[in-house]
Amino acid sequence: MEMDLSPKSAKPMFEGEGGSYYSWSSSEIPLLGEAKVGAGLLVLKPAGFALPHYADCSKVGYVLHGEHGVAALVSPNGDKTEEIVLGLRTGDIIPVPSGSTSWWYNHGNSDDLIIVFLGETAKAYVPGQFTYFFLTGALGILGGFSSEFISRAYNINEKEANMLAKNQTGALIVKLDPEERKSIPKPDQNIVDKWVRNNTKHLPDIHVEKAGTFTSFTGKNFPFLDEIGLSCSIVKLEADAMLSPIFTTDYSVQVFYVAKGSGKVQITGLNSKLVLDSKIVAGQVLVVPRFFTVAMIAEDEGMEYFSIKTTSRPSDVADFAGKQSVLNALAPSILQSSLNVSPEFVKFMKGKMANTHIVIPPMN
Secondary structure, rough: OOOOOOOOOOOOEEOOOOEEEEEEEOOOOOHHHHHHHEEEEEOOOOOOHHHHHHEEEEEEHHHHHHHHOOEEEEOOOOOOEEEEEEEEEOEEEEEEEEEEEEEEEOOOOOOOOOEEEEOOOOOOOOOOOOOOOOOOOEHHHHOOOOOHHHHHHOOOHHHHHHHHHHOOOOOEEEOOHHHHHHHHOOOOOHHHHHHEEEEHHHHOOOEEEEEEEEEEEOOOOOHHHHHOOOEEEEEOOOOOEEEEEEEEEOOOOOOEEEEEEEEEEEEEHHHHEEEEEEOOOOOOEEEEEEOEEEEEEEEEEEEEEEEEEOOOOOOOEEOOOOOOOHHHHOOOOHHHHEEEEEEEEHHHHHHHOOOOOOEEEOOO
C-alpha cells in the first residue's frame, strides 16, 4: 500500500482586509481523506473578525501567535442557548465541537492572531476537510433563504428581511471599524479554565534537560476534550534533540503541525518499511497512520509541534527507546532471544533505556 506521507504546507482559501484562512485540501493530500483528519489555519489581522459559523467536524485550536484574541462558542443546551466569550493568547488550546457556532476576533492593535486547527473528519461531508456553514455574510445561511421565508421566521417585513440577510456583504472574515470594536463582548475570565487550557501554564508531563518538554492534554486533565473525542500534545525539542520513535496503541491517527523550527522525520509502516525520510519545517502538517511509528530530530534552531490524536483517552502512545518503552518492559531473556544478542548486551541496553525519556537530548 503506497502512501504519500510527506509533510505538506497549506494553501490560501480566503484572503481579505481582516485576515486569511488557509487549508490543507484532501484533493491535493489524499492521505487526509483516507485518515479522516483535517487541518486549517486562521490568521486575523488587528480588528479582524471571523463571522459566526459552525463546522461539520470537531477540532482543536492552538494559538500560535497573538495576545488579544477573543472567541465565542454557542451550543444549544436544552432550553437554554448562551454565548460563552473567551479570551485567547499564545499557547492556548481551545476545543471546538462539531455543530457549535463560533466567532473569532483579534482585539490587538499591531500583532496578528494566528490559530491552527486540527481535527477529525470521519463524519464530514468531505473526508479530510472542514466544511464551514456561515450564519451571515455573502456566504451566509440567512442570505440563502428567500425574503418571504426570512420575513415569516422573524415576523418582519420584506425590507427588514433584506437588511437582515443582505447588509453584510463581507465573506468569512471582515475588518471591524473603531465603533464596532468598542462593542465586542468582553471575555468571562471566571469560566475560562473549563473551555481553554494554556500550554505555558500547564506543567509538562516530561521535562528533560537539554532535550525539551512533552505536554499532553486528554479527557483526564481537560474534560472538555471528552466532548469532541480528541486529545492533543505540544512537544518542544531543543537543538539536535530527538522525539523517540512512537506509535499509537489503538486505532487513532496522529496529526502533527510544526509551529516553530525544523527537523528531520522518519516513519516506518507496514512490514517495518521506511515510508518517509524527510525534512519538516514550520507551517507543515504531517499525518501518521494508525500503528505506524514516527521519530523526529530537531535541527539547529530546535522545533516545536502541536499534534492531535483521534481519541480523548490518555496513555495510548507507546515509545521504543525510553524507560517506559515496550522494549524495556520485555523480560531480559525475551529481549535476548528477540535480538539474538548476549545477556551482557541486553543489560547494557536496558541500562541505556532506563535513563531515557520520550524526548532525548543530543548525543555527546
